[in-house]
Amino acid sequence: MSASAQNQAVQTGRITRTFIYVFLLVASLFYLLPFFIMLVNSLKPLSEITGGNMMALPQTWTIEAWGAAWSTAQVGVEPTGLRPYFWNSIKMVVPAVVISTVLGALNGYVLTKWRFRYDTILFGLMLFSCFIPFQIVLIPMARILGMLGISGTTTGLILVHVVYGIGFSTLYFRNYYAAFPTELVRAAQIDGAGFFQIFRRIMLPSSGPIIVVCVIWQFTNIWNDFLFGASFASGSGAPMTVALNNLVQSSTGVKEYNVHFAGAILAALPTLLVYIVAGRFFVRGLMAGSVKG
Amino acid sequence: MGFLDINNVTKSYGNVEVLHRVDIAVEEGEFLVLVGPSGCGKSTLLNMIAGLEDITSGEIGINGRVVNGVHPSNRNIAMVFQSYALYPNMTVGQNITFGLEMHGVPKPERDKAMTDVAKLLQIEQLLDRKPGQLSGGQRQRVAMGRALVRDPDVFLFDEPLSNLDAKLRVDMRTEIKKLHEKLKTTIVYVTHDQIEAMTLSTRIAVMYQGYVQQLGTPKEIYDTPANLFVATFMGSPAMNIMPARVAVVEGRPHAVVQTSEGGEAQLPFSQDNMAAWDGKEILLGIRPEAITDPDGADRKSNNIVALQNRIVVTEPAGSDTFVTTTLGGKDVISRLRADVSVEPGQLFDFAVNMEKAVAFDPQTEARIEG
Numbered sequence A: 001m002s003a004s005a006q007n008q009a010v011q012t013g014r015i016t017r018t019f020i021y022v023f024l025l026v027a028s029l030f031y032l033l034p035f036f037i038m039l040v041n042s043l044k045p046l047s048e049i050t051g052g053n054m055m056a057l058p059q060t061w062t063i064e065a066w067g068a069a070w071s072t073a074q075v076g077v078e079p080t081g082l083r084p085y086f087w088n089s090i091k092m093v094v095p096a097v098v099i100s101t102v103l104g105a106l107n108g109y110v111l112t113k114w115r116f117r118y119d120t121i122l123f124g125l126m127l128f129s130c131f132i133p134f135q136i137v138l139i140p141m142a143r144i145l146g147m148l149g150i151s152g153t154t155t156g157l158i159l160v161h162v163v164y165g166i167g168f169s170t171l172y173f174r175n176y177y178a179a180f181p182t183e184l185v186r187a188a189q190i191d192g193a194g195f196f197q198i199f200r201r202i203m204l205p206s207s208g209p210i211i212v213v214c215v216i217w218q219f220t221n222i223w224n225d226f227l228f229g230a231s232f233a234s235g236s237g238a239p240m241t242v243a244l245n246n247l248v249q250s251s252t253g254v255k256e257y258n259v260h261f262a263g264a265i266l267a268a269l270p271t272l273l274v275y276i277v278a279g280r281f282f283v284r285g286l287m288a289g290s291v292k293g
Numbered sequence B: 001m002g003f004l005d006i007n008n009v010t011k012s013y014g015n016v017e018v019l020h021r022v023d024i025a026v027e028e029g030e031f032l033v034l035v036g037p038s039g040c041g042k043s044t045l046l047n048m049i050a051g052l053e054d055i056t057s058g059e060i061g062i063n064g065r066v067v068n069g070v071h072p073s074n075r076n077i078a079m080v081f082q083s084y085a086l087y088p089n090m091t092v093g094q095n096i097t098f099g100l101e102m103h104g105v106p107k108p109e110r111d112k113a114m115t116d117v118a119k120l121l122q123i124e125q126l127l128d129r130k131p132g133q134l135s136g137g138q139r140q141r142v143a144m145g146r147a148l149v150r151d152p153d154v155f156l157f158d159e160p161l162s163n164l165d166a167k168l169r170v171d172m173r174t175e176i177k178k179l180h181e182k183l184k185t186t187i188v189y190v191t192h193d194q195i196e197a198m199t200l201s202t203r204i205a206v207m208y209q210g211y212v213q214q215l216g217t218p219k220e221i222y223d224t225p226a227n228l229f230v231a232t233f234m235g236s237p238a239m240n241i242m243p244a245r246v247a248v249v250e251g252r253p254h255a256v257v258q259t260s261e262g263g264e265a266q267l268p269f270s271q272d273n274m275a276a277w278d279g280k281e282i283l284l285g286i287r288p289e290a291i292t293d294p295d296g297a298d299r300k301s302n303n304i305v306a307l308q309n310r311i312v313v314t315e316p317a318g319s320d321t322f323v324t325t326t327l328g329g330k331d332v333i334s335r336l337r338a339d340v341s342v343e344p345g346q347l348f349d350f351a352v353n354m355e356k357a358v359a360f361d362p363q364t365e366a367r368i369e370g
């Protein structure tokens, strides 16, 4: 996959190439600078920040702020640090990502390989859900969660994210499976495999790249979501993003910037990790050799 | 009632009927080839036999059982697809035994069956590879192995050789024929290659625009094509078709054809009933190998006619020389022995084997029986 992409790249001259590199370097500096500031300041004592230069490296290196952000800082009224909320987020994001990805894969499989009347219209309607702004669904969603008796719980939040995520995950898998050779499904049918056996034994093993794409997308979105978290999960059930906000807002007296910075990095760490771990599988071409070639 | 019975079957997509009242009865052990140009409905018919497409009306029976509505896996058929459709995530061995596994065959039996098939197809050394690590011909074998291992009532092949290069295609063709002679299983085989159809089949169904134009042995199809389409589709180079008039001369019906020099040649028919067409226009069909040099003419024929005509183009092809000339205002290809020396522009004495000539009704395009 990557090899063929390189082959197609236009050959460029040395000057153009230098220009491209310089430009890329500047761009990456631009994007890395905020992260750099957060990182260095999270490793300084507070006095160094308030008294001096934000850009400077720490004179005394300390991870005290990290410890505080994780376990002792005042979040809202409780001095719990971000730890419990981190686990809230994990408990929300893992099931929500798994469920929305599995449902998206099943939808894509049905919409491409088990065509039925009006399936394109149904798919169009599902796509529509990708474009509905979050704010519009807040009140109806609150009402439904209330009726189901799961408002304010992590379960409720999972449901919200699954419902919201299905549109995108279906889109991903439908487009991926549209290019998947239907003859494989037919061969499996003749071999006697049923609906779920074909899905599990034939489709899923060849879906690596799109699963990775879908997981990264869903994970990032759900982890970073603030609006649903703030609206549907309150107090001790709040996710990391909401807690981070509370941490920054609720510090009485002096603003502990170093703790805030450390907290913000902690909140961003899981998405970073997902990119680094899962991104490696992006380039794997898993479909090689299924059909003629 | 045959072993595989296709009884008055039609297929429609929405309002469009793509197969019209197909009737074919296949005996056990037969090798039926469905041949026709692209889009004529060959794959559709095959998929209906397999159960991958619904039957709009009519019945399909396999081994005495009507299979309309029976799931593909319960029809006791096996299919080889044009793209081979090997499961990319499984090894060759797993590909071959997947069907058995799905049918609940225990592992030791599966392995035994796999070994037997691998030996038959000489792919033993490939069993642990993934399809992506195989050449086209090897994939083709694996696809056949996957079909063979099921020991089905009927084999279905959908253009299994069309992705191979020319030489491999000929080799695999021979191999499929050998396999059929060894196993004697009923085969339905789809191709648009008329040479494949002629060489492999015990019977051919020529299809065009959703109709079976003719069903018969390769010889019947070749010598007595039912209509103009079959006549020109089967055979390479195609049968020459030229306008002619029927005239009864000395009590015998003749085809009167305009020669290249503007004269008229009288070619006596072998079919006496052509006399009924006296004075009428027909289309005369003569295959290239029935227009030859006098020494190359069929000695067993009782109806060789001499015909002088001018040569337009010569095409030496090694084993034969193809010569283009003009008859009835049409380009006509004739097939001479390779060592006859001919020049473009030369007047040449051809020998026409009228025993092999056929006549078509210009209105209906059907062959005039004789």
Ligand SMILES: Nc1ncnc2c1ncn2[C@@H]1O[C@H](COP(=O)(O)OP(=O)(O)OP(=O)(O)O)[C@@H](O)[C@H]1O
Binding pocket: B013, B018, B036, B037, B038, B039, B040, B041, B042, B043, B044, B045, B192
């Ligand atoms: N799902 C479908 N909806 C509508 N028409 C279809 C559908 N599938 C096939 N057809 C039509 O049915 C006809 C027969 O198609 P089929 O695939 O059987 O052709 P074929 O003889 O196998 O051709 P080829 O040699 O190109 O494979 C074609 O005209 C095609 O356009």
Ligand SMILES: [Mg+2]
Binding pocket: B042, B043, B044
């Ligand atoms: Mg086809």
